[in-house]
Structures are given as C-alpha cells and as structure tokens.
Amino acid sequence: MSVDFPVPSLRALLVPACAVFLFAGCGESAPSNGARGQAPAAVVTTAVVAPSPWQDTISALGTVKARESVEVTAKVSETVERVHFESGDEVEAGATLVTLSGRQQQAALEVAEAAAREAEQQYRRGRELVQQQLISRSQLDTQRATRDAALARVAQMRADIGDRHIRAPFAGRLGIRQVSPGALVTPGTVVATLDDLSRVYVDFPVPEVHLARLAEGLPLAATSVAWPGVEFAGEVSSIDARVDPATRAITVRGDFPNPERRLRPGMLLQVELGHASRQALVVPEIAVVQVGRETFAWRVTGEGTVERAMVRVGERRAGAVEILEGLAAGDRIVVEGTGKLRPGMAISDAAASPATGEGNGSGDGAGG
Template sequence: MTKRMLIMLGCVLVLIAALALGFFLHIKELIANSPKPGPQTVTAAVVSALEWQPQLSSVGTLTAVHGVDISSEVAGQVRTVNFKSGQDVKAGEVLAQLNADLEIAQLSSLQAAADLAAITLKRDQAQLAAQAVSQTQVDNDTADLKSKDAQVAQQQALVAKKTIRAPFTGRIGITTTNPGQYLNPGDKIVTLQAIDPIYVDFYLPQRQVGALSVGQVIDASSDSYTDRIFHGKITAISPKVDTTTRNVQIQATIANPKHQLLPGMFANVTVDVGEKKHYLTLPQTAITYNPYGSTVFIVKPAAAKNGAPATPQQAESLEVQQAFVTTGDTRGDQVAITSGLHEGQMVVTSGQIKLKNGTPIVVDNSVQPANSPNPTPQEH
C-alpha cells in the first residue's frame, strides 16, 4: 500500500514539474516574441561656449524727478482753471485763479495809507531842516512808513497766493477742480509730474554694492513696452543699508523724451558688472533637477551588444547616457554649465521624462525649446 502511494505521489510530482516547465517555456516564448520598444523622439542641442556679461538684476519703481500735488495755501472760490488734464505746462505758468477781489481792495487801502505815510515823512523831514519839528517826529514817521510798507507787502503776498502757478515744468494730471468751486487751504487741485528724465529706484543686496558706482549704465524694461529697452545711468547710491533687509537703495536716471515711462510703474533693471566671461551654455529645459543633483542626458552612438562589432544599423542609431552636471548663472532661457560637460557634446533638451541610460532615441529638432538670453512674452 505504501509502495503504491509513493508511485502515485511520484507521478503527481512529475506532472507538476512538466506543467511548470511548459508554462515557463511558454512565457519565455511570449517575452521573446513581444514587440521591442522603439526609439524615443527627443530634441537635442550641441553644448557651446557663449560670451556672458555678468549682470545684477532687480525690480525697481519709477519715480518723477519732481512730483507734487498742487494745492492752495489759502481759502477761496475758483474763478478760472487755465489748464486741461494731461497738458504739459511750463514753470511759472498760471494754473488756476482764485477770487481775490476783497484782498485786492484791501491792498489798495493799505497802499494808500503807505503813500500818505511817505508824504508825511517827506514833509516832516523838510520841516526838520527848518527846525519846525523834532527829530522824534521824523523817527515816528519813518517807523510808520515801514509798518505801512510791510502791511502792503503782506497783502501783496496774500493776493499772489490767489494765483496758483506751476512750480516747475511738467505734465498735469487729471483734475476735478471747476470754476465756482470753493477750496479750503490744502485742498488738492491737480498733480504735476516732471517725467523727462525719470528716476528708477531699486534695491540690491549689500554684498553687491562693491560692484556698483555712480555713472554705471543700467538697462530697464517694462511690461508696458515689451519690445523696448530703456537705458540710463546710476546717479545715486544710498549711504545707508536697510538694517531689516540688508539691501541698499540705488537710483538711476533714464531719459524719457516720449513720456512713455510713468511714475509708479515697476521696471526690471539690470546692471552690467565686471568683465565678460565664456560659459558652456544650454537651454534650461535640458537640465533635470533632482534632490541628489542636476543631470542631463548625453546623446551618443548606440553601443554594440555583448561585445560584438556594431552593425551598420547600430552605427547609425543613437542612445542616451545620463550624466551629472554643475550649473551656474542663468540668463533668460539659458543656464551656464560649470562642470560635467565639454564643448561639442550633444545633450537632450526636451523629452527626458521617457529616458533612461541606454534608451535609443531619434532626434527631431523641428520644434526647439526656448533658448534666448533675453526672452520676451510671446503674446502681446
């Protein structure tokens, strides 16, 4: 009985082994006959050395060389408004006239009193020569004339304040002041801005102050004029560093003859510093940034398998090899490579997500990633 059971058990084991072998051979055949993945399509660029001008970048604010909200020093009713919103005016030009009838009448009265005091002084001086009056009388007359003249000057200043003039040449803003309106002292009439030239104020870290000097050229751009670069010069460097941010304020002056730049706008400012350098350069899209380091995929001819000589087809095919690189400064769409590559190597610039070491590729550069040192928005 035991012998028969052993024979049956042996037969079962042999059957299981045969089935397992058959299944293994079937899977092996399926794997062997499965379609091989084709080469991946990527874009690639040759590593080249380009000339770089080291730059400092910041975001600044445009401010007027002279800017003020014009208001009245005295109360009064607006008689005339002599400007239009947005108009350019000259220094000293009359902008508005307040009603000054009462003040002018008082000025006439004070002027008459001053004239009488002058006549009295002249008459008493003549009488003093004939010893008809005392020196004290002449002294009193002189003091009275000075007092009357001072009152006239004070009233003249009050009348002059009723005439609102432009303190400097510039462009008028938009006003809501109208004839007949009553103004209290300090009420805003209109803003006046001198915007040619115009200032741009920006901040840079204290460690970069040593590279700056008055007279240095700056370039500024605004999103209002995407195709225009405005050139200027540094005219002032603050003698004090902000203790909160450790930044120093820089002021540059930009010519603005067409009044394109307006106070309050922001501008991207760059300052050229130091001598030009040569860096190996790639589009930033070529770099894969990882926690363990930055990598690129280098394009090279496909290697022969198992040490066999390469066939003509293999000699023409390409594959990739991943390599670590050290990146440096960035400039627009470009990044500098300080180590890990040498000039002339071809590197994948897009399509890396589907690659690994040894992946066959096809390079198609019909659509290239952006690679401009000074990119501008594609949509206007």
C-alpha cells in the same frame, strides 16, 4: 529452415541517432546572451559644451517716479474764480493754473498803498524840519518807522493777493483737474497733480550680495506690460547710502529718458542691470535635469552611452543656463530627449550642434 538475424547492440543504435540530431541542430544558432533583452538605442539630440560670451545681469522690479512731482494745492481759503487749464495739459513753469477771488484783498491793498504814500510824505517833511531844527531827531525816527511799517503792510497785501493765483512750480504735465469755478478751497486742497515726465526715475531693490558690482553709469534695460515688445534704455544715476536691514537690499535709482511720455509715475517695470561680458560655459536650459535636490546633465561617454553629470548652475536667462561646475569644455551632452534616458543607455545622435544655449527648440522636458 530457420535464419538467425544478428541483433544490433544498443551502442550501435544510439550513435547514428545522436549524429542525426546534432546535424539537424547545426542549421540554427542559439540566441546569444548579449542580444537577449538588450534595449534599442535612444534617439536624442546632443551638443558639445563650449565657452561663449555671457553677460551677468541683475533682474528686479522697479517703480516709476517722475523727475519732479508735486500736488498743486491752495494756500488760502477762498472761492475759485477761474480755472486756466484742462486735465492732461502741458504747462510751463510759472503758468497760472487757478485764480481765486481776491476783491477784499485788492481793496485792502489800495488802502495800504494810500497809507504808505502818506507815511512817505510825512517822513520827507520831517527830514526838512529836522534840518531847520524845528523838530527833534526822535520825531523823525518815529516817522521813518511809520513809513517802513506802511510799506511792509503793502508788501504783505501784495503777497496775499499773489497767493490767490495758483501757479505751476515747474514745467510738466497736469493730472486730472480737481476743482471748478465757484468751489471753496482751503489750505491743502489739491487742485491737480503736476509731473515732469521728460525724464523719469525707476527705483528698484538689489540684494546686498551684488553691492560690489553696482556703480553709477551702468546700463539698464526695462520692460513694461503696458508696452509689449518695447524696451526702455537707461542708466544707474544713484545708489542709496543705506542697506535695508529688513530685506538686506539696497535701493538703486535708474534714470530713463521719456520723450514720448510712455512711462508714467507708479508703473511697474522689469529692470535688468547689465555688466561687462565674460566667457562662460552656457548650455540650453532643457539639457539640465532637476530631480529632487539633484541637478544633472546627461553626458555622452566614449562608448556611445550616457551617464549622469552632476552640475552646479549659475544664472538662467532666455532658455540658457550657466554651468559653474560638473561639465568641461568639449563634453558632449544630450539636449533633447532627456526624459527617456537611463544611466548606461546607448544613444543615437539625431542632429549634433554646438551647445551655445541659443536657438534650441523644446525637447521632451526634464525627466529623470
């Protein structure tokens, strides 16, 4: 006996299989397009741009000059008899530094003085004889002229002897001694240098673009590699009347007290000329990125991403820079971590702080 089983149709077989497949697939969700390939947020440090006090400064290199400076020299040709100083001595004005031999001049002075005394006696006797009408008036005039010539000769000899005493023209510090007893000196021979170091001048060039901002009495601050960590305070004492046509700069002279004699003529100083303080947008220098000719900062948008803000900078000083254009007060910028940013990248703020340009550490550098 045969039994006929019903043959299921193709439709009846496919429907349950599809249902099982769809049911199994519902247990996992397919990755969305937004999650696929999205970079993680960059961890950075940001700051808010805000106005802060800013003092314009002009920096320049200056050379120290003594208030008074001279090379002490001999006026005559003679042998050094005695040296009255040592190298580096402080001397008063008029102090004798070197005595030259002058025996011949002293003897000649004695002869001239004797001749002057004789001429004076002849003149006095002539006046008595004129009153007695024993000699003419013309003879008395001749005797007067002889007397005057003798006195002039005496004055000349005394001046000649005075030239054999080389004296300090002003008070100051002597340099290295250049002569010794017994040496023959001639006119122009340098005995030593003499500098008045109680106050010194510092001459430095300033570009003509700053000419309108220059004035006497402006404060100066100077530093020297010879005295690390020491700042010398002074003020502008004079401004040159001419601008150098070759460099387009004008020479400014600063006056610096020097009670400890630390500053010496010829030293090189870094001079900063300050002006009145003003309000400016100042940000840390590490927040400004330079790529080619482009200068920009990374500004944080409202969506938590960054964008490039092209800026124009002004003066730079001690890790801070003045922003002239491109940013406004209240903008939040990236200070540290600029080297890993790209436009539109999401960020995570590690530590927000006011953008004052002070007290910020170094970041990842200026990257593009």
